[in-house]
Ligand SMILES: Nc1ncnc2c1ncn2[C@@H]1O[C@H](COP(=O)(O)OP(=O)(O)OP(=O)(O)O)[C@@H](O)[C@H]1O
């Protein structure tokens with residue numbers, strides 16, 4: 001899968017630009033603050049209709065403008081034009097000028113895997129951040145997963161609201177709560193299975209990639225979930241048992257909304273024991289494993305974005321990472337140090353794109 005051409009209108013620090021890309025390697029270079037990350041962010045938003053940054057959609061709109069448009073020509077089996085239009089009021093997505101009403105129908109179409117230094121949060125941050133990464137990865141593969149996730153989240157809200165009501169006026173029906181709980185368990189179990197399968201696929205690649213990039217150990221990810229090894233019947237019993245606790249807290253204390261995944265290097269929790277470099281290598285290994293899983297499940301090679309890979313990694317590791325880039329993988333590399341990247345790419349065919357102050361120059 002490749003993005004051949006990108007048009008931006010009022011996206012971040014870009015006013016109006018059009019740029020075309022090579023099918024293999026594209027290097028986006030320029031000084032700090034020039035717009036390199038913004039450019040790859042636009043590609044990401046085109047694919048997933050939202051940014052990888054934890055920001056409000058509004059910040060994507062160029063200051064003083066009232067909407068932003070991102071348009072891209074994507075080559076997969078067929079060639080299609082994708083469009084994302086964002087206004088402060090909301091977003092619209094289109095494929096070949098047909099409006100797609102359900103975002104979930106849009107976002108599994110363009111497959112993309114992005115690395116950005118912020119992704120270290122995957123190791124270091126809270127479980128909710130890790131779940132977010134996992135949810136995005138599985139949603140790209142499986143439209144059903146995203147629908148179920150939305151349903152599950154709605155059910156939790158409904159259940160929590162009902163718990164509060166029950167607590168306040170004791171005469172509310174417990175049978176209604178049972179109906180919500182059973183639905184939640186059914187969907188929760190399905191999410192659990194999909195997450196478990198995904199992480200098991202992840203583990204079949206993770207170790208190998210980590211060993212190619214660094215040589216210091218065995219990497220694995222472990223899934224922890226309240227639902228581990230429990231049947232529907234057992235789960236329903238647990239919710240029954242937890243009812244008084246749930247009523248006191250006014251929320252559902254047990255379920256897959258607490259799931260977590262943790263990285264271990266040589267059996268030690270990477271979050272607590274790993275160096276910055278080891279954590280970064282782990283995240284990059286995860287990203288390359290994501291690519292393998294997409295290829296396996298969907299039969300397409302996703303677009304790879306490596307944003308600012310160079311900070312904190314030595315040249316040897318970067319060279320190892322570059323070796324993992326397959327021939328048919330369209331890749332975007334952003335850097336402030338073009339000569340460093342070029343020296344590592346020796347004979348390969350690549351395109352250079354120079355960015356300065358929201359202006360693009362194709363070299
Ligand atoms: N909504 C917006 N409107 C106008 N400019 C914006 C907007 N959002 C961000 N910018 C500007 O974009 C620039 C940052 O661009 P970007 O993050 O792409 O830089 P970069 O080239 O990746 O830099 P670095 O090498 O430091 O990572 C900043 O100057 C910032 O002020």
Ligand SMILES: [Mg+2]
Pocket residue numbers: 036037038308
């Ligand atoms: Mg940047």
